[in-house]
Amino acid sequence: MPSLEEELFPSTPGKFKIDRAHAINRQFHRCFASTSTMFLWALFLIALTASYLSFQSFVDSGSRYFSASWGGIQWEKQVRTSAEIHRSGGLSVLVTGAAGFVGSHVSLALKKRGDGVVGIDNFNNYYDPSLKKSRKVLLASRNIFIVEGDINDQRLLAKLFDVVAFTHVMHLAAQAGVRYAMENPNSYIHSNIAGLVTLLEASKSANPQPAIVWASSSSVYGLNDKVPFSESDRTDQPASLYAATKKAGEEITHTYNHIYGLSVTGLRFFTVYGPWGRPDMAYFSFTRNILQGKPITVYRGKNHVDLARDFTYIDDIVKGCIGSLDTSGKSTGSGGKKKGPAPYRIFNLGNTSPVTVPTLVSILEKHLKVKAKKIILDMPGNGDVPFTHANISSARRELGYKPTTDLQTGLKKFVRWYLSYYGYNHGKPVN
Numbered sequence: 141m142p143s144l145e146e147e148l149f150p151s152t153p154g155k156f157k158i159d160r161a162h163a164i165n166r167q168f169h170r171c172f173a174s175t176s177t178m179f180l181w182a183l184f185l186i187a188l189t190a191s192y193l194s195f196q197s198f199v200d201s202g203s204r205y206f207s208a209s210w211g212g213i214q215w216e217k218q219v220r221t222s223a224e225i226h227r228s229g230g231l232s233v234l235v236t237g238a239a240g241f242v243g244s245h246v247s248l249a250l251k252k253r254g255d256g257v258v259g260i261d262n263f264n265n266y267y268d269p270s271l272k273k274s275r276k277v278l279l280a281s282r283n284i285f286i287v288e289g290d291i292n293d294q295r296l297l298a299k300l301f302d303v304v305a306f307t308h309v310m311h312l313a314a315q316a317g318v319r320y321a322m323e324n325p326n327s328y329i330h331s332n333i334a335g336l337v338t339l340l341e342a343s344k345s346a347n348p349q350p351a352i353v354w355a356s357s358s359s360v361y362g363l364n365d366k367v368p369f370s371e372s373d374r375t376d377q378p379a380s381l382y383a384a385t386k387k388a389g390e391e392i393t394h395t396y397n398h399i400y401g402l403s404v405t406g407l408r409f410f411t412v413y414g415p416w417g418r419p420d421m422a423y424f425s426f427t428r429n430i431l432q433g434k435p436i437t438v439y440r441g442k443n444h445v446d447l448a449r450d451f452t453y454i455d456d457i458v459k460g461c462i463g464s465l466d467t468s469g470k471s472t473g474s475g476g477k478k479k480g481p482a483p484y485r486i487f488n489l490g491n492t493s494p495v496t497v498p499t500l501v502s503i504l505e506k507h508l509k510v511k512a513k514k515i516i517l518d519m520p521g522n523g524d525v526p527f528t529h530a531n532i533s534s535a536r537r538e539l540g541y542k543p544t545t546d547l548q549t550g551l552k553k554f555v556r557w558y559l560s561y562y563g564y565n566h567g568k569p570v571n
């Protein structure tokens with residue numbers, strides 16, 4: 141009996157010889173019968189999918205009580221493979237916030253030189269999670285596995301340290317953003333305080349203990365008016381909750397260094413920018429608005445003084461992070477007991493040449509070939525500081541840190557990435 145397929149679509153023209161009316165009639169009944177069978181199957185599949193999705197959402201919503209979406213033999217294999225070291229004397233690094241801006245760049249750089257890298261990220265929606273998913277795909281293409289999880293999940297962290305003897309933790313997961321702290325203060329406590337402590341607890345209990353390199357912030361200098369900012373300058377006047385949580389982080393990491401012998405290096409980043417950056421930051425949101433013909437708000441300081449930042453290009457920051465990992469020194473504790481003093485360091489990672497926000501806008505207008513629609517506003521009391529300016533002599537001496545990318549060049553690279561990623565052709569949206 142010829143198959144339905146063969147009868148309806150004869151492979152050889154002229155093959156279709158049966159009386160057309162009779163054949164079509166028979167086919168119609170057969171089709172009807174098979175259609176109703178297919179309909180019943182479709183109904184069954186829909187019911188099955190719906191019940192699976194409702195169970196999945198039940199599990200997800202109660203993930204505190206159910207086994208999370210991690211664990212198992214396959215998962216452990218992915219973690220181990222990703223953590224493998226492929227160079228003599230290489231590192232095995234747990235990168236928190238690996239789907240983030242700095243985290244993804246550092247992970248790629250470490251993997252490229254043969255270090256083992258495992259990421260962890262909670263893929264939260266502080267900004268467009270699709271950008272984080274795209275970064276995850278990019279890292280996966282370089283065999284970097286990112287565990288979807290929160291640094292507050294002590295079970296997950298214990299499991300990760302159980303599966304891999306990490307030599308280092310590159311801690312970049314945080315709630316970032318100076319001004320957002322006034323909208324969602326708890327997010328800063330959850331990630332920058334509770335999350336940090338959970339991570340440090342897991343690290344000090346690990347055997348061997350990893351060395352910790354983590355992202356502090358230039359914002360800890362707060363209202364300090366001695367320029368350029370040096371690491372020994374006062375940092376007891378934070379101007380935002382964000383800055384206060386980063387300052388607290390420096391104190392908290394110091395106690396874990398003192399009590400448990402964790403090697404700690406804190407890096408005070410200065411307004412980092414570049415391809416795959418954060419959409420919440422001025423350079424990124426200005427670019428988006430300028431291209432979409434929307435206005436941008438340019439804050440200005442007291443007495444109409446332009447605000448300025450020591451904008452630092454991502455590739456320079458990555459070199460500073462890797463220099464810190466390579467010179468971190470070892471943690472001295474094991475199983476939570478300290479055997480001797482361990483290094484505790486703090487470095488500025490900046491560009492040492494502050495640029496005003498209006499100049500940033502002019503550079504963007506030049507690269508985008510579009511004039512910005514500017515709204516000039518006095519800086520609201522939102523935790524912003526008038527300027528930042530890094531003294532990097534300590535990082536230069538200890539880490540070999542030497543920034544080489546100026547804002548003109550860096551923004552040109554960012555704009556090129558932005559236009560390609562968001563599908564612009566000569567400044568006009570492609571789709």
Ligand SMILES: O=C(O)[C@H]1O[C@H](OP(=O)(O)OP(=O)(O)OC[C@H]2O[C@@H](n3ccc(=O)[nH]c3=O)[C@H](O)[C@@H]2O)[C@H](O)[C@@H](O)[C@H]1O
Pocket residue numbers: 316317318356357358359408409410411412420421422423436437438439440447448449497519524525528
């Ligand atoms: O160095 C850091 O440690 C911090 O750097 C970054 O903070 P900031 O230096 O504030 O960067 P960013 O928001 O780009 O504002 C830049 C300038 O544009 C001004 N600004 C901003 C927005 C706007 O709409 N208009 C405006 O004038 C604004 O007043 C400011 O003068 C990181 O976000 C933060 O997570 C932390 O890493």
